[in-house]
Amino acid sequence: MKKFLWTSGLILVLVLGIFFWWKFYFVFGEGVKAGSLNYFVKKGVIFKTWEGRMVQEGFQSPTSGALQSNEFRFSVVDPEVAAVLERNSGKHLELRYQEFNGILPWRGTSEFVVTEVINIQESAGSDGSTLPVDR
Template sequence: MKKFAWIMGIVLLFVFAGIFWYKFYFVFGEGVKAGSLNYFVKKGVIFKTYEGRIVQEGFQSPSAGELQSNEFRFSVVDEEVALQLERSSGKHVELRYEEFNGMLPWRGTSNFLVTEVLMVRESASATNKELPYSQ
């Protein structure tokens, strides 16, 4: 009976470890999103994480006749990617991301984790603005 309990304990430990890995470390999806970087901040009480949001062009609505902004909320772990995004506020960015089934507090508050900045350029509205007057 003792041997059976040990075997069941080990099997349950492996099953729990597999479920935990699948929930928090298995990359569920990968992709690229582009849009205007709305904000990017480092925040948190215990775990300081980088969080951001881009607003994508166009509108997406869950029901006909309504307008809703299409936002993409994400987290960043890599310091180099975070530095690139800190300097890109208000610009059009193209980001490569990974999607996880669950989020971990030290990885951010989103299931989407940005791994690379592919492109940064001035947004179309910023190029049409007049420069401030200087003497």
């Protein structure tokens, strides 16, 4: 009986560990999003995290006849990436991100975590052109 309890306990801990890793540390998807950085702030009560919003070009309509702005909400863990984003509010950015299955309080309030700023450009002018900006 004692051996059965030890084996069952070990299997339970192993299954819970695998589930925790899959839920919070497994990178579900990776990608790139582009748009204008609208909001970027460091906030939190216990864990101070960087949170941001980027408005993407175009409109997305979840139902016919309705228009909705296409907004990308994200978190940032790396202080160097956060410093670049703080200096470039309102500019057109291309961001590389990772998507997780769940959120952790010390990683931010979004399942999308930005890992790199790929490109920065001034916002589009009246003729639609953009100018590259030095980081």
